[in-house]
Each structure stands twice: as structure tokens, then as C-alpha cells.
Amino acid sequence: MPVEPMVFPASSRLLPIAALFGLTLALTLAGILARPIESLSLFWPVNAVLAGVLLRNPRLAGARGFVLVYLGMVAADLATGSAWPPALWFNLCNLGAIVTIWYLMARLPRLHRRLRTPHGTLSLFGACAAGGMVAATLACVMAAPWFEQSLRATWLAWFSEQFSTSVLVLPLLLTAPSPRAFSRSATQPVRLAPLLVLLASLGLSIAFGGPGAIAFPIAALLWCALSYSPFLVSLLTLTAGSTLIVAVAQNLMHFSVPQSEPGVTTLMSARLGIAMLVLGPLVVACVSHANRSLMARLAHQATVDHLTGALTRSAFTRRANTLLDARQQQPLTLMMLDIDHFKLINDQHGHAVGDQVLRQFALTVQEQLHEGELFARLGGEEFAIVVPGLAPELARFTAERLRRAVQDLPFSEAGEQVQITVSIGLAGCAFDAAAPSLDVLLAEADQALYRAKAQGRNRIEQAEPYRQRV
Known part of the structure; x- marks a missing residue:
């Protein structure tokens, strides 16, 4: 009796989509459990992480992918006791930020989208601002019944959180190297002096306090931008920015601003200031990386024959x-x-x-x-x-x-x-x-x-x- 050949099924196309839904569910649950009761999150990275995942995996960024992201966020809200109406409306605001950031960044060439150029970094800031505006506007229009604050305060609260978090988190995802490139770079020595100075400047910011103290780490961040890769600089800006935001929120820096505008709070002002603070180091990191890559290519061309791979x-x-x-x-x-x-x-x-x-x-x-x-x-x-x-x-x-x-x-x-x-x-x-x-x-x-x-x-x-x- 002839033996039938064994047929192995092709890998399921549903696996990446299921993984996207699972990631959305896990991130949203973590964000909900970490935020204060009856309050907006101090740090809500879900939208920025999902926008970065969709930008790095364009095949997931279709209508089905966005629908599953929305369903994953709604499911997490319902699982933690939220009612249907706020779960639907709040997560529609979050989805608006994700879609806006993805749409604006996906139209850029890959070199800009991966923040290899200053133009790409500036475009990212614009996309994050647009995403924050969309989320804040939808929150004012659709979710106003669940907020006791004025529309102005609601809009500023949503915008400042969405914009600052996206600016801090997205560069890390967009500049992340491939596993092979990461393993190669992990074996290279890293200069510790810029990192130690950055940590010291963060300590001085918290110890000194006051609105101007959030600018203390800028010199150290610029030094890091000249010394490290864009990915490592993104990691350091995320660490520094989130540390300062938490310090302000916990009143460790005695941060205060004149309340000349109704609804403007200390935390909102700090978030926007910190978000703009990291723009310079990220742009410098991109320029420095581009210069190092150019010098490496020139050195390679001067050392190796382009046709044969032998020495010149x-x-x-x-x-x-x-x-x-x-x-x-x-x-x-x-x-x-x-x-x-x-x-x-x-x-x-x-x-x-x-x-x-x-x-x-x-x-x-x-x-x-x-x-x-x-x-x-x-x-x-x-x-x-x-x-x-x-x-x-x-x-x-x-x-x-x-x-x-x-x-x-x-x-x-x-x-x-x-x-x-x-x-x-x-x-x-x-x-x-x-x-x-x-x-x-x-x-x-x-x-x-x-x-x-x-x-x-x-x-x-x-x-x-x-x-x-x-």
C-alpha cells in the first residue's frame, strides 16, 4: 500500500493578528491597573506602543488590525469593571490617536520613519501632536459626561498626556535594531561617562526642584546623543522624561506654575515641557548617527575594493x-x-x-x-x-x-x-x-x-x- 506523503499545514495567517490582539489586551490591562482610581493615567504608553508596532509591521496595519486593537482595549476595560459606554467611548479616543500617528508616519519614506534623519524626528513630533489633538478633541466631544472638569481642562489633560507619552515612547520603538544588529552592538563597549552624568543631572533636578530644574539633564542628554546610537538615546530620553514626570506628579520637585489659564495644571505644564526637552537630543542623535555612518562608509570605501572585497x-x-x-x-x-x-x-x-x-x-x-x-x-x-x-x-x-x-x-x-x-x-x-x-x-x-x-x-x-x- 503506497504511503501518502505527509503534508504540513502552512503557518496560520491569523497568528500575527491574534498576537496583536493579545498584546493590546495585555498592555491595556497593565495600563488600567497602574493608573489611579477614578483618574486619568499618569503615563499611558499603550497608544504609542501600538502605533509603533503597526509602523514596524505594516502588514498588521489594515482595517482588521485596527478593529482588533479597538476590541482588545474595550475587552480590557470591560474585564476590569468598566461599563459599556465609557469603555466604548474612551477607547475610541485612544484609537483616534493611534490611527492618526500611524497614518502620518506611514506616509514617510522608511529612512525618515525609522528616525534616521532630523526630518523624521521632527515629523514624529508633529504626528504625536496631531494624535494628541485628535484624542483630546474626541474626549471632549464624546466622553465629556464622564469628566467633572471643564472642556478646556479635559482637552489639556488628554493632549498633554498623549503627546508627552508618545514623544517619549515612540522613538524607542522606531529606532529599535533588528535582533541580529542588537546582538552585534551588545558586544561593543559603551562609554559610561555620559550615562553617569545624566543620572547625576536627574538627581540634581529632583534635589534642586522648581520649574527650571526639568532643563538640568539637557546637557547630559546632548552628550549622550553624541556618544550613543539613536536607540540608546531614545531609551535614555524615555527614562529621563518619565522620571521627571513622576517626580513632578509626586511633588518631589516643588514644581508650580502660575494659574493664568483655567484648567492648566502643574503636571500638564511639566509634561509639555519635558516632551519638548527631548526634541534636541533626538535630533542630535540622528545627525550624529548619520555622520558616523557616512564616515564608516567612506572608511570602508577607502579600505576595501568595491568589486572584489580585497584591500585597496x-x-x-x-x-x-x-x-x-x-x-x-x-x-x-x-x-x-x-x-x-x-x-x-x-x-x-x-x-x-x-x-x-x-x-x-x-x-x-x-x-x-x-x-x-x-x-x-x-x-x-x-x-x-x-x-x-x-x-x-x-x-x-x-x-x-x-x-x-x-x-x-x-x-x-x-x-x-x-x-x-x-x-x-x-x-x-x-x-x-x-x-x-x-x-x-x-x-x-x-x-x-x-x-x-x-x-x-x-x-x-x-x-x-x-x-x-x-
């Missing part, structure tokens, strides 16, 4: 001279390699095929080399290798391995086999021998390479006094 001539010269200076009478070999009949390959098959040959040749050679050995493209089809720790007599075995690997390299173009071979010239110094300069080694290896080509190519020749056919 200038980078090779610097590193080879460093090896010679640190040689301490250890043996060293320099090889010059030249792809045989490369001009003929270009003429017969075109320069595009020639570029493919160069890339494949470089990859093959790099796979044969060991750590600490330098490989560079000097120009055209000419390459160089420095092998520290081996005199030319022993390094010829490495050269032979390279020659055979290139000779056995399978390469075809339009069904036609293209044979690639390499000629190699060796020069160097033995143990305890005086090391010549790099220019002398290059000249000797080049002469040996010339003999290898003159004697039939696809061979290895050593410079005097190590001349030997292989």
Missing part, C-alpha cells in the same frame, strides 16, 4: 608596512598574483564577464587564506598577498594551493567554459634576515611574476636568492 592599494600599503615594522626578525613572504590572459577574457566576453571573473577569483583566493594574511587588489587584474610567519621556501606551498584552487575554479559564460589561471611571484625574507622595505619586496615579487609569465604562465617563480620553479 593604499590600505594594503599601510597594513603591510605595519607588519614589516612589527616583524621582529620573523619570516615574511609577499606574493604578486596576476590573472593570465585577462585582457583576452575582456575582449572575448565583455567587461561584465571580466568583473565576474575578478569577483570569483578574489573570493576563491580569500577562502584559501588564513587570519592575519593580507590580500589586496593593486590594480586591474593584479593582486598581492602578505603571509607573515612563513619564509618564501615554505610559502610556495601556499602559493601552489592558491594556483590550483584558481585553476580548478569552474566558470562558464553562456554555456562556454572559461578557463582561469594565475601566475604568482614570490619575494620575502627568512628568519633573522633583515627585512627589506615594502617597495623592494614589491619590486622583487613583480620581477618573479614577470618570469612566471614569460615562462608560460600558470606557474610560480621566486625572487633571488629563492628562485625555484614549482
Whole structure:
């Protein structure tokens, strides 16, 4: 009896949607349980977190996703004892903020949306302000029966909380690196001085008190922005901002403002001031990160040949001279390699095929080399290798391995086999021998390479006094 093949079901498309509903439910429950009884939340990150999740996962940001977010928030309110009318109306205000922030940020290019540019950071502040306005306006229109304050006070309370929380939380989500990038960055050392100064400035803010004290951490935050990644700066601004908001709410800073406008409270003023406080550090972090990325790209272009991945001539010269200076009478070999009949390959098959040959040749050679050995493209089809720790007599075995690997390299173009071979010239110094300069080694290896080509190519020749056919 034939055995039927086992069929594995495809991963359910409902899983991400179910995860979104579960996340909404859990965040809303946590926010409800953390807020004071019969009061608005001191810190309500649910809307900002969900907006960030939808921006980072565009496939979830459809009509079904927004409906499930709304149902998750309503379910959490009902589970904690809220009546149907306020649960429906309040969460419609929250949904209005989420949709507004998502809509405005989703229209930006990805580079701006991930806060890689100052324009993206400024756009985020505008989107958070718009989201806070929408939520506050809906609260005044639909939820007024459940508030004892005036419409002005209700609007200011909703707007200040929504705007400040979104500005503090969203940058962290939008700049969060991928798991792979995070694991790489986690191994890099972090400067502690800016972080320690920030913590000290927060302590001074609380100890000194007064409205002006919320500006004390600004210098430390700017230092952090120049020192850390945008993600880490976002984490620090969230920590600093939330600490100051809690300190003001608990009257730890003796913060007071003139009540010239009805409904303006100390906490509202502090929230708006703290939200605007983090704008500068976030913009500086974006600019600093962009400059570091540009410098890294320029350094890479100056060090690595874009076509083959080998070192450039200038980078090779610097590193080879460093090896010679640190040689301490250890043996060293320099090889010059030249792809045989490369001009003929270009003429017969075109320069595009020639570029493919160069890339494949470089990859093959790099796979044969060991750590600490330098490989560079000097120009055209000419390459160089420095092998520290081996005199030319022993390094010829490495050269032979390279020659055979290139000779056995399978390469075809339009069904036609293209044979690639390499000629190699060796020069160097033995143990305890005086090391010549790099220019002398290059000249000797080049002469040996010339003999290898003159004697039939696809061979290895050593410079005097190590001349030997292989």
C-alpha cells in the first residue's frame, strides 16, 4: 500500500493578528491597573506602543488590525469593571490617536520613519501632536459626561498626556535594531561617562526642584546623543522624561506654575515641557548617527575594493608596512598574483564577464587564506598577498594551493567554459634576515611574476636568492 506523503499545514495567517490582539489586551490591562482610581493615567504608553508596532509591521496595519486593537482595549476595560459606554467611548479616543500617528508616519519614506534623519524626528513630533489633538478633541466631544472638569481642562489633560507619552515612547520603538544588529552592538563597549552624568543631572533636578530644574539633564542628554546610537538615546530620553514626570506628579520637585489659564495644571505644564526637552537630543542623535555612518562608509570605501572585497592599494600599503615594522626578525613572504590572459577574457566576453571573473577569483583566493594574511587588489587584474610567519621556501606551498584552487575554479559564460589561471611571484625574507622595505619586496615579487609569465604562465617563480620553479 503506497504511503501518502505527509503534508504540513502552512503557518496560520491569523497568528500575527491574534498576537496583536493579545498584546493590546495585555498592555491595556497593565495600563488600567497602574493608573489611579477614578483618574486619568499618569503615563499611558499603550497608544504609542501600538502605533509603533503597526509602523514596524505594516502588514498588521489594515482595517482588521485596527478593529482588533479597538476590541482588545474595550475587552480590557470591560474585564476590569468598566461599563459599556465609557469603555466604548474612551477607547475610541485612544484609537483616534493611534490611527492618526500611524497614518502620518506611514506616509514617510522608511529612512525618515525609522528616525534616521532630523526630518523624521521632527515629523514624529508633529504626528504625536496631531494624535494628541485628535484624542483630546474626541474626549471632549464624546466622553465629556464622564469628566467633572471643564472642556478646556479635559482637552489639556488628554493632549498633554498623549503627546508627552508618545514623544517619549515612540522613538524607542522606531529606532529599535533588528535582533541580529542588537546582538552585534551588545558586544561593543559603551562609554559610561555620559550615562553617569545624566543620572547625576536627574538627581540634581529632583534635589534642586522648581520649574527650571526639568532643563538640568539637557546637557547630559546632548552628550549622550553624541556618544550613543539613536536607540540608546531614545531609551535614555524615555527614562529621563518619565522620571521627571513622576517626580513632578509626586511633588518631589516643588514644581508650580502660575494659574493664568483655567484648567492648566502643574503636571500638564511639566509634561509639555519635558516632551519638548527631548526634541534636541533626538535630533542630535540622528545627525550624529548619520555622520558616523557616512564616515564608516567612506572608511570602508577607502579600505576595501568595491568589486572584489580585497584591500585597496593604499590600505594594503599601510597594513603591510605595519607588519614589516612589527616583524621582529620573523619570516615574511609577499606574493604578486596576476590573472593570465585577462585582457583576452575582456575582449572575448565583455567587461561584465571580466568583473565576474575578478569577483570569483578574489573570493576563491580569500577562502584559501588564513587570519592575519593580507590580500589586496593593486590594480586591474593584479593582486598581492602578505603571509607573515612563513619564509618564501615554505610559502610556495601556499602559493601552489592558491594556483590550483584558481585553476580548478569552474566558470562558464553562456554555456562556454572559461578557463582561469594565475601566475604568482614570490619575494620575502627568512628568519633573522633583515627585512627589506615594502617597495623592494614589491619590486622583487613583480620581477618573479614577470618570469612566471614569460615562462608560460600558470606557474610560480621566486625572487633571488629563492628562485625555484614549482
